[in-house]
Amino acid sequence: MDAIDVIITKRDGGELSTEQIRWTIDAYTRGAIAEEQMSSLAMAILLRGMTRREIADWTQAMIDSGERMDWSMLERPTADKHSTGGVGDKITLPLAPLVAACGAYVPQLSGRGLGHTGGTLDKLESIPGWRADLTNAEMLAVIREAGAVVCAAGGGLAPADKKLYALRDVTGTVESIPLIASSIMSKKIAEGTGSLVLDVKVGSGAFMKTTETARELARTMVELGTDAGVRTVALLTAMDRPLGLAVGNALEVAEAVEVLSGGGPADVVELTLRLAREMLEAAGVPGAKDPERALADGSAMDAWRRMIIAQGGDPDAPLPAAPETLEITAGSSGVLATLDAYAVGVAAWRLGAGRARKEDPVSPGAGITLHAKPGDKVEPGRPLMTLHADDPSRFPRAQEALRDAWTIADAPADLLPLVIDRVTA
Structure with a gap:
């Protein structure tokens, strides 16, 4: 086959055959298709779209570019969750041990933050000693010990996606729904989980700004999972304001521990419980424990401690704290009507909680603590938020954001409901 023929077919609105797609992904992974040719094809896909069959073939070809994990030796059903990313979205931290405490195994491969959205691995790495990089054998050992594991994906999992993801990031083709969906689902299907719950964020702090585009992405991913034999469901959830009261790595770990202790902000608790119930239902766990009871009786916290210890972490060690703080206060009285999630995420990033490039370090203690959420009454001079940073020179740019x-x-503004919609096959 020929790369130019493939590009022209899609450029002119044609449908790529299964054979063309398999050849393209394999050749690109091997380096037989040049970066500029794949860039051209990605732009053609962005502009022309793909059919359900094309997206399924593209996803399968990316899965086939590497290894596929297998958890069939485990005694319990497996369930996983993926979030499309947001501000203050620490849900994976309490969710994985909670679902494990209720009867499912949770093999969770997670990522790092880039830009204004935080990464689960960065958050967990603020716990002294905790390790993200595990071998497959170590993953299995942690799952057997704790019921859940949260770690980095190995280099052998969907290598075509890793290569294509980096290319899309620098060629203006990130927004293509077929390419977003196949990127996420190739890794999740290769991960080998039996069921998957997708948390598709909507709003200023999310990648998908409107309910319509989020629903299209959710539907595409649910179809891909279903076609691959993975029981898949998606929730559309609000990201027009930050989730919880903590934004930043160690700050979010502390808030997750509050939830596991039976406290925490109402929105974080509500979404954690809703996603836990969806995961247990999708996995089909017989006689599953009620997640609310697992939070109340301490069994979710027990699973968290086992998981952290099994990955080298110390759950009792003090979390890093930034040495510099700055309080931002309200200028008038009334109700906090809106709080833009994207602006808060950018500010936390500028404080050191995030990275501009994948190789950049993050500050574990940097971030923002919110003292008011939309709908809360505020008074002049009372704190709205506290900024945390290692270096006070970071405060002006965060304040600018x-x-x-x-x-x-x-009166409060009309905000999105926390859970907007549920998408199934």
């Missing part, structure tokens, strides 16, 4: 981040009014 927050300049128009909130509104104070007589």
